[in-house]
Amino acid sequence: MKKKIDLTEHCVSSATLADGNMLTAKRDTVRLPDGSESYREYVLHPGAVVIVALLPNGHLVLERQFRYPLHQTFIELPAGKIDPNEDVLVTGKRELLEETGYIADDWVKLGIQHPCIGYSNEVIHIYLATGLTAGQHALDDGEFLEVFDVSFDACLEMVLSGEITDSKTITALFLAEKYLAQQHG
Amino acid sequence: MKKKIDLTEHCVSSATLADGNMLTAKRDTVRLPDGSESYREYVLHPGAVVIVALLPNGHLVLERQFRYPLHQTFIELPAGKIDPNEDVLVTGKRELLEETGYIADDWVKLGIQHPCIGYSNEVIHIYLATGLTAGQHALDDGEFLEVFDVSFDACLEMVLSGEITDSKTITALFLAEKYLAQQHG
Numbered sequence: 001m002k003k004k005i006d007l008t009e010h011c012v013s014s015a016t017l018a019d020g021n022m023l024t025a026k027r028d029t030v031r032l033p034d035g036s037e038s039y040r041e042y043v044l045h046p047g048a049v050v051i052v053a054l055l056p057n058g059h060l061v062l063e064r065q066f067r068y069p070l071h072q073t074f075i076e077l078p079a080g081k082i083d084p085n086e087d088v089l090v091t092g093k094r095e096l097l098e099e100t101g102y103i104a105d106d107w108v109k110l111g112i113q114h115p116c117i118g119y120s121n122e123v124i125h126i127y128l129a130t131g132l133t134a135g136q137h138a139l140d141d142g143e144f145l146e147v148f149d150v151s152f153d154a155c156l157e158m159v160l161s162g163e164i165t166d167s168k169t170i171t172a173l174f175l176a177e178k179y180l181a182q183q184h185g
Numbered sequence: 186m187k188k189k190i191d192l193t194e195h196c197v198s199s200a201t202l203a204d205g206n207m208l209t210a211k212r213d214t215v216r217l218p219d220g221s222e223s224y225r226e227y228v229l230h231p232g233a234v235v236i237v238a239l240l241p242n243g244h245l246v247l248e249r250q251f252r253y254p255l256h257q258t259f260i261e262l263p264a265g266k267i268d269p270n271e272d273v274l275v276t277g278k279r280e281l282l283e284e285t286g287y288i289a290d291d292w293v294k295l296g297i298q299h300p301c302i303g304y305s306n307e308v309i310h311i312y313l314a315t316g317l318t319a320g321q322h323a324l325d326d327g328e329f330l331e332v333f334d335v336s337f338d339a340c341l342e343m344v345l346s347g348e349i350t351d352s353k354t355i356t357a358l359f360l361a362e363k364y365l366a367q368q369h370g
Contacts, residue, residue, distance in 0.1 A: 004249065004331065005331055007249065007250065007251035007258055007329050007330065007331065008251055008258075009251055009253050017203040017205050017208070017210070018202040018203030018210045020202050020210065020212055020226040021224060021226065022224070022225075022226045022304070023202070023210060023212075023226035023227070023228075023304055025202070025203045025205065025208060025210050025228075027205055027208075028253065030253060032327055032329065033251075033329045034329070036327070038327045039205075039206060039207070040207075040253040040254070041205040041206065041207045041208035042208070042253065042254035043208075043210075043228060043254075043304065045304075064189065064192065065192065066192035066193055066194050066218075067299075067302040067303065068194050068213065068215060068225040068227065069225070069227035069228075069301075069302065069303070069304060069305055069306040070299060070302060070306050070308075073192055073193075074299070074302055076302075111345075111347050111350070112347070112350055113350050113351075113352045113355065114252075114255060114259070114350050114351055114352060115300045115301050115352040116254075116300050116301040116305065116307075116352075117252040117254065117255060117259055117261075117351055118252065118254070119207070119208055119228065119230075119254060119305075120254055120301065120304075120305075121254040121255050122301075123255075124352075142217055142221070142223045144192050144217065144218045144219070145192065146189065146190055146192065156363075159359065159360070160296075160360070160363055162296050162297065165296070165297055165298050165299050166298075166299055166302055167298045167299060167300040167301075167309075167352040167353060167355075167356045168352060170298065170352075170355070170356040170359055170360075171352045171355040171356055171359075173359070174344065174355055174356075174358070174359045175344070175345070175355075178341075178345055
């Protein structure tokens with residue numbers, strides 16, 4: 001690897017492009033590495049947690065959910081936004097319970113991912129949850145989804161066949177597969 | 186898997202929340218599956234291409250690039266937006282050349298990914314490019330990045346260590362690893 005050069009872009013000024021109920025967009029004037037000025041537009045996001053929930057029989061808990069921006073139903077791992085000042089592990093436990101009804105005894109942090117570095121500051125924390133027991137889910141208002149489970153191998157096959165295309169889900173599966181192979185290998 | 190229920194959300198009306206130079210945000214009124222109305226806010230994106238460029242020595246071509254929304258330098262695979270009416274393979278060849286200076290003889294489509302299904306309609310097409318020859322790169326105005334290469338294994342290790350956290354890169358590596366294992370195995 002070559003010597004690292006300083007690629008930093010510095011904020012000159014920041015303006016709000018849009019302030020929606022769910023989505024805030026910013027437009028910042030920045031100073032580029034060569035001293036010139038440009039603009040950067042991006043979305044503010046509170047961060048999220050995605051959960052690889054592994055049942056005692058080796059199946060993964062998945063969701064089918066309609067995602068309006070793409071007018072399409074997606075198969076995804078359980079995930080949700082971090083509430084203000086909420087600890088990320090608390091978010092993980094809360095979202096897994098709300099969306100799927102499961103409670104997990106054991107939580108391992110597998111890492112983080114950045115889904116959209118070009119135009120969002122979102123970071124997604126990735127957890128592996130095991131020791132699951134089924135309870136009662138409680139969806140947010142306006143949230144509709146279907147919960148099901150498939151074997152880990154079937155889930156990987158759904159990625160290869162293109163049935164699963166959600167990047168946060170594939171990235172979390174990548175880390176979980178390597179982690180579990182290391183644990184069992 | 187249970188019987189699939191209809192989770193579709195229907196557009197009632199659509200408004201533009203923000204119309205920036207790079208980023209357009211929409212706010213749609215939607216009818217939910219239970220008949221009630223709600224809002225969905227999201228970003229319009231032209232789509233993109235990410236390239237797993239494999240050198241004759243087995244190394245992958247990577248980039249270091251500063252990403253302003255996160256105020257952080259990221260290690261990523263070469264990628265770029267689709268120009269209006271551009272064929273996605275043409276985008277892949279153009280972006281690989283512009284950003285890294287490489288030309289590839291062989292292109293295989295590995296699939297697609299959706300990086301941000303909650304608030305963007307972006308789709309990223311994933312290509313494996315081999316038969317590389319080095320040329321001269323030509324960055325867009327205001328684009329600053331550093332190109333380097335590492336072995337495939339070292340690249341996977343950078344994912345596991347958390348040095349690579351970009352979801353599009355990890356998702357593309359996941360598909361490339363499986364594809365190459367199948368080819369050689």
